[in-house]
Amino acid sequence: MATTATTRQMPAWHPPKGPRAGVKLPPLKIYNSLTRQKDAFVPADEEGKVVTWYTCGPTVYDDAHLGHARNYVSTDVLRRIMQDYFGFQVKFVMNITDVDDKIILRGRQQHLLGKLRAEHAQVDEFVLSTTKAGFDQYIKKNLPLLPADIKPENYGAEVDKAYKSVLEGKTLDGDNEPAGDKEAKIKMHITTAAGAAEALLIASKSSKIDAADFFDKAENVLLPYLDSLHGSDIDANDHSVFTSLTQKFEKRFFEDMEALNVRYPDVLTRVTEFVPQIVTFIEQIVANGFAYATPDGSVYFDIEAFEKAGHDYARLEPWNRNDKSLQADGEGSLTNKNTVKRNDSDFALWKASKAGEPAWPSPWGPGRPGWHIECSVMASEVLGKEIDLHSGGVDLRFPHHDNELAQSTAYWSKGGPSVLWTNYFIHTGHLSIQGLKMSKSLKNFTTVRSALSRGEYTQRSLRVAFLMGAWQEGIEITEELLKTTASWEDKLNNFFLKSIDVARHPTKPEGSTEAGDKQLLGALDKAKADLDAALCDSFNTPAAMRAISDLVSEFNVTKGVSDEAVLTTARWITRIVTILGLDAEGDLKDASRIAWSGIDIPASAQPYVYPVSQLRDEVRQQARSGSLDYESISQAAQRTKPSAAGGGGDDESAARYEAVLSQFKTDVQKLAGDRAPAKDLLVLCDQLRDTHLWNLGVYLEDRDGPLHAMVRPVDRALLAARAERESAAAAKREAKAKREAEEAERRRLLEEKARLSHLDMFRTAEFSEWDENGLPTKDAKGEEVAKSKKKKLVKDWERQKKLHEEWKAKQGS
Template identity: 60%
Template structure:
């Protein structure tokens, strides 16, 4: 269907007498637009976000989407001051969920009925393997046996396996990633089918784990239609489990909870009513099976209405259309247009159903968001957001059906003013996807320590929110560098809080204040330019660089604290400090402080250590000086249990100082004691003293960066030690070999089968055949003889023989 000529712009620019505070990249216009909320006083922003489809654990691609949306939400609320009503749905019924829930239910029943791997189980699994290969790996023989699978797949899919496109001429795409997934799935099933032992409980579990992904679709093809449509628990036990896990993942990533959560299964009646209105407005029609389809042609005949406004170039993409309709939707011959999409689907056997005027059915994928957003937020939204892959057909279909529902008069109805779409997260050029099974789940990544909530969020902040992100080593390094840079800045400011600079001249205050004001303006302009967080982070880094290069003795603490509080506020707005309030006056983010119960003792022992080192280095550490240092800090007789380890470090250090004084120890022993306090006693408690030239040691927690530096230092020392041990061993072996060789007399050394006659010195004169040894050969042998003579004579001297 050709795109009709537009009689007016498809997007109406919001109008306001108040100048816009920011511009946002709007997918509707594919450009930046002034952000003007519907609320004339700009107090409330109505925001609807497409939430998760809960049938599996969320992966890092989901983290990219939801963390980035959370960043934008926090900036709008925390920086620009908007009052946001944030609504997010949970898709707990759609074709994927129906399939997965049904398949998991059938597999669970099959495993319960077959706790042992009988011949019947093996036959069923072989048939499942055959069906999977025929459907998904067409280059293989349709009757390929499990034992031949690896060989044949290596031949037929060699290009894909080697990382090329299927035809071997280009780079791999999602198509090749999907083939790799199918090869892995079928290969796993082939492996367990060929495994020799299948008798123990562990064998049974291993078998089902390997065969699961071929059994699921096969069992569904046999028994899926037998599922009771009225028993929604078959599906909700799956969705409730993964919704809870999704929420846990989001909170672990410091993503704010939505203000309102809507679920499709709780909106059956409202969705029916919403569809009825579309039909009443003559934009929907019924087919004989009780399904309702959206009439795109009728919709576009009304002036002002346009379909596929977000991605008009995809409106005739049949693959995307089919994906939008779902795997369980059968092609209908009653559709008026090929692109018409289901608003309401007649439920087939084995699918959940709700009552409707058209018979038992279930919502189409797209209608859920329109109905739920309309119910909570009304007929018009300020913002609608989601991943970039939702543009078409999902969001384009939402737009059309919502505008068809809320108005059918000439001029149309604008449902959403700003569409915000987050870019993909990529791995080796392919987007991270559940369907491709090329993902790392959020909980796996956090549990392994690959990422923290902060480090992952920094990575996303370093990229444009609507651009794709591919995590590379360089990007990881950039994220780690920023986190370390800000952390070290906070360490320094916290140190100034403990040791105020009372002698500051203030000469640098004016210069630093100007730089600070310029940084605030630059960051504001960046955030107002469609949430340009990469520039914002660079601005913070640049300001810290200026602070680091400034003469601290000429900078007043007030200026330092003002800068630190501002940086703290911004990183908290970005969500980099857990649930901390951006408006709190405390400085820094979590992880920069030592335990509260440690502070009285650690700061005391650090102060004493500083003085001891100073006097020891200068050679003035007398008994009187030492007594004066120790007398300043006396640990209380009793402490809270949590404080005892730190109190013991202080008292032990003082006792050791006294012991060294009593035995008149040299300065180097006092300095060694100070090093042990830093490197062992406090380090083991998670605290480090960072020695600085011409200044006191800075107290800081032991963090990952310090541990990595120590590990690297110890690894280098270990390598050097091992290299020396190897050299010493080789030298010892060489000496032992020479010593053994020295026992042999030079007069006997050549008396071998190689020669037949020798002179009085033992030098060979004739070879084994009785021929004279050539002079050139004799010359060389004489040199060897002389070396051996010296060795042997040294040996004889050593054992006391003449």
């Protein structure tokens, strides 16, 4: 066999020929997985304008999770920067994998489970026996430390014994090493089997179990069991068994991407729509001498022949080329293990379909495409033999992209000089939570739609979190990252709110100076240069985010800035955050736009909130000045009417804001008529801000005069700040109440003690005789009280006498 790639010299990578002379390109460098360094980006287009880009899309058999979001959002950010910042005409192609081992298994299993549910509307004996058999099979395969004859009622206790260390967060061996994917998978299996055990236990105690609930709990043990029984009976030509699954989840995938503001691809390809082209492509590789058919009707790529011809295999991850587990994962779980391959590392281009698997005709017999060949064919069909960019998650480097590269080189070379096919490979890092990669196979994922619907993240906050990390590196969701994300977003929110306020109330602030404008605009020029350098440096978004943040910080401390300087800064920041995809409603064609969407109050609120805020400003300023003109306040209330600005929304929501405006006017006029003190007017102003408008999702942020209150929506930051204040106030009240209660109890006990007369305080069973003052002379046994003890008793008696006489005096008074 040829010498392994780990010991061979990898041929030097050269940038493509690129555009004709005189075409100027931006000084962009991209981290290239082919060279494992940052290479100057040179598109193959001779005009230097068009960039061809192929990205590996999803395998659609389940909902997208946050790990997918990390990949597709980060890729979308890079695509937007290439297109909207650097000005390239990007032709972006994405594939949909709608046939592979996972889809075949899932589609087949769901089909069989659906059939069982349709035929058994009630949980009858057949369903129970089938579920118990599936439960036993699942445990035998996935939880071998449990007894083979385990009963559902004993499941929990047996798991606690057999997998105690795993449940405690340790490794299966119980050593001090941190738990990893192996233990996470065991926990997943424990949970899966627990659901089935619970369903069987409930069914054993009641005949009226809800069928839907039963099947939901038992589903994941039924699926593999039903497939083991009937999977091979599925008609290979009935592709609807599988496409019904893939069509559903393809639709849901793009709904999720839209919710994340990820742009739709320019060209979308599906494997099942390219099978004839895949067959032709494989035929050419065989004809070029780089693939061979096996007796079962499969076709394999011949790595040895490929390398003997002078080509290089596993260019992306040469150190993993002999990793059996990665190779097996790349081949899929349904691969025929009995196929006679020339070398164990050769990979499938075409798989002979076994019973129960979808099949298409080919010169080698009925079969289906291998995983890797699909991308080579679809990318080549749409983009040709030289592609600028190819992207995907970091886990695709080997074997998927390395095999793609080998196949495509084998196809396009055709006996001539080696063709690289893709000039730049870019791979996004993983997302992890608590150190574990988010994975469907581990079932430790949070789906995109559940994360957004539960309010854990917003479209913007998730994207901000990803922008805070380098796209090619892994990112871990931590409390620190979430705080950093929220802080950055809040900082921009406040800046945009101030900018909107300046645009809405154009004035030249008192003290505005040329020096203030020079300082801010100088900071703007620096931010532009810093951001450009960051984006040219392989899309360094963390540095880009710092450049934006630093500019806002400079704005916050700069005094005497004119409106135009503020708006110029706001327009630039708006353009950049739109390029980064942080505003789903952003419009780069509108050069005058400031702020991202969602920063203003609802349109239905504007005609009422701005007038009532203006009236409140006037009332509040007079009340704080100490010089009240009740007549002018009353007239201001009479003049205040809904404005024509804004509008929209439903009548019901508008009516609520109108009611607040009307009531505040009435209350102002009443207090002015009663010539109420300033404090009453200030209380009214605070009620409008803290209760009436707050409850409608609007907050008035008071500022030092002469600035008016800034109108803003109640967002997460305000809610959190208010919750923190209220929590602190509640804790303060609780502490005060506790002190008062303790003091009251102390006084009660003291008074109760003071009520007792010193003459009676020792008349207890402890003693048997006393003198005329009630002092004990003999103890309970009739013996004389010792002098030392009597001395102490006298002191106690004197203290009680004083206490009791003081109490009597108070009672008399």
